[in-house]
Amino acid sequence: MIDEIQSLREDYLGWLRDNTLLREVDEWVEITTPLLDRHNDCLQIFAKRARGGYLLTDYGYTIDDLEFCGCNVDRGSRKELLNTALNGFGVSRDGNVLQVNATAEDFALQKQNLLQAMLAVNDLHYTSRSRVASMFAEDVAGWLTKSRVEYDRDFELVGKTGFKVRFDFVIRVSGVHPNRALWTISNPNPDSAKRTAFAWEDTRELLAGKYKAFAMINDNEKPVPERVSKALLNYDIQPLMYSALDEAIEQLHAA
Numbered sequence: 001m002i003d004e005i006q007s008l009r010e011d012y013l014g015w016l017r018d019n020t021l022l023r024e025v026d027e028w029v030e031i032t033t034p035l036l037d038r039h040n041d042c043l044q045i046f047a048k049r050a051r052g053g054y055l056l057t058d059y060g061y062t063i064d065d066l067e068f069c070g071c072n073v074d075r076g077s078r079k080e081l082l083n084t085a086l087n088g089f090g091v092s093r094d095g096n097v098l099q100v101n102a103t104a105e106d107f108a109l110q111k112q113n114l115l116q117a118m119l120a121v122n123d124l125h126y127t128s129r130s131r132v133a134s135m136f137a138e139d140v141a142g143w144l145t146k147s148r149v150e151y152d153r154d155f156e157l158v159g160k161t162g163f164k165v166r167f168d169f170v171i172r173v174s175g176v177h178p179n180r181a182l183w184t185i186s187n188p189n190p191d192s193a194k195r196t197a198f199a200w201e202d203t204r205e206l207l208a209g210k211y212k213a214f215a216m217i218n219d220n221e222k223p224v225p226e227r228v229s230k231a232l233l234n235y236d237i238q239p240l241m242y243s244a245l246d247e248a249i250e251q252l253h254a255a
Contacts, residue, residue, distance in 0.1 A: 019034035029046065030046055035119065037065075037118070038122055045111070053104070054103070054107060054110075055100075056100050057099040060095065060097045075139065077135040077139060078124055078135065085120040085121050089113040089117040099114070100114050135186075136184055136186035151170060160205065165203050168182060171252065180214055183213075201235060213238065214252065216240045217229075219242055
């Protein structure tokens with residue numbers, strides 16, 4: 001069995017070697033590998049001599065591509081995931097460029113670390129779909145904590161329909177201020193506005209005027225349609241923009 005696996009390993013190394021292409025570009029060597037990103041494009045890195053060894057870089061491709069696709073990696077949970085991925089492979093970031101330094105002795109290891117980091121960072125794209133709602137709620141929670149706002153998470157109330165309604169955050173009464181119900185909207189569109197409006201309408205009478213409603217909207221990924229803001233306002237839900245947190249905290253304090 002060990003001879004069989006040894007043979008398969010040699011086949012893999014041969015495939016990797018035969019499908020890795022080199023091209024000289026000025027002072028750099030472009031290395032095209034058979035590893036694929038989410039677009040099914042071959043990963044490319046660049047190498048040049050530096051500091052008695054070598055500098056390996058992705059030339060900014062990985063993060064530039066994420067930003068082009070609307071995935072901002074410089075805020076909240078995504079930034080933490082990015083840093084975790086880079087630290088795990090010992091890769092540094094210079095602007096949008098991912099890079100490592102290598103010696104002749106550890107060139108292969110550092111090349112592999114950079115490629116693995118590129119793949120890990122590339123996977124952050126999927127957080128913009130599958131995990132964006134929960135990640136945005138975590139970002140808002142972190143902002144509230146940093147702003148020294150005391151709140152309860154995931155407060156539930158049975159509405160007039162008999163169904164449970166969940167409030168993402170409840171900020172309790174303070175002085176003359178009423179309680180404030182705060183929902184998060186990670187993907188601002190008519191459907192998300194309708195869901196938030198329904199949640200408020202189903203519970204507001206039961207709360208007997210002791211609450212005011214707000215919706216924190218993620219406007220970092222794309223512009224918020226005007227009809228979304230208008231729909232919320234029509235149901236007495238004050239929209240707050242995540243790109244304007246200073247203004248948002250003032251509105252919450254003034255409620």
